[in-house]
Amino acid sequence: MQSRVSDIKNQLGEFNSHLTIPPTDWYRSLTAAGLRNPSVHGDARYWLQVEGSFTRALQKQCTRSFHVEVRQEGFGPPSLEESRRLGIPLRQHAWIREVRLCGDGEPWVLARTVIPLNCLEGEGRRLLHLGNKPLGAYLFTSPHWERGPLETGLCNPVTAGQPELARRSLFSGHHSSLLVGEYFLPALFSRNTL
Numbered sequence: 088m089q090s091r092v093s094d095i096k097n098q099l100g101e102f103n104s105h106l107t108i109p110p111t112d113w114y115r116s117l118t119a120a121g122l123r124n125p126s127v128h129g130d131a132r133y134w135l136q137v138e139g140s141f142t143r144a145l146q147k148q149c150t151r152s153f154h155v156e157v158r159q160e161g162f163g164p165p166s167l168e169e170s171r172r173l174g175i176p177l178r179q180h181a182w183i184r185e186v187r188l189c190g191d192g193e194p195w196v197l198a199r200t201v202i203p204l205n206c207l208e209g210e211g212r213r214l215l216h217l218g219n220k221p222l223g224a225y226l227f228t229s230p231h232w233e234r235g236p237l238e239t240g241l242c243n244p245v246t247a248g249q250p251e252l253a254r255r256s257l258f259s260g261h262h263s264s265l266l267v268g269e270y271f272l273p274a275l276f277s278r279n280t281l
């Protein structure tokens with residue numbers, strides 16, 4: 088019985104392995120990323136560049152529903168590259184939130200947000216209690232946050248169906264920044280006509 092349970096768990100693990108974030112190389116511009124992978128100029132271009140709330144842009148593409156599914160949320164170590172990008176001490180833990188942004192019941196985008204400790208003071212404590220509420224709803228309704236330039240990510244998928252392209256940006260508030268990355272699943276392109 089025990090082995091049956093672990094068989095099923097393994098199968099589910101394999102089934103969902105495409106819903107994990109692959110290692111990603113980040114470029115300062117779409118043009119720079121396009122030199123290595125011209126597909127950034129194809130179907131994904133709109134999503135790589137859309138301004139304002141990404142959640143809002145996704146919601147506009149849904150015919151039935153949009154929801155945020157939290158995969159994991161808690162204090163943990165950012166990657167070295169993330170710490171450097173945020174300008175925080177290399178071993179300092181941060182609040183890390185990973186979610187699936189789902190349109191019409193299926194995951195379209197994986198998102199990972201790294202929130203350093205100094206963002207969590209005062210009003211920023213709300214970031215610890217977002218649950219299934221989209222982060223964008225908080226960032227774009229609070230006057231304190233300003234988005235920095237968008238970077239383009241070229242992913243190195245290890246499993247078929249994992250994201251190949253991504254975007255990310257820093258949001259800066261009072262003396263502090265957080266880092267939001269959005270990784271596009273193939274379903275984002277197969278469902279939408281922009």
Ligand SMILES: C=C(O[C@@H]1C=C(C(=O)O)C=C[C@H]1O)C(=O)O
Pocket residue numbers: 139140141142143155184186188198199200220221222223224226267268269
């Ligand atoms: C930053 C935004 O928030 C979105 C919502 C997220 C969440 O709830 O964790 C993560 C990434 C975003 O795409 C946005 O809407 O632009």
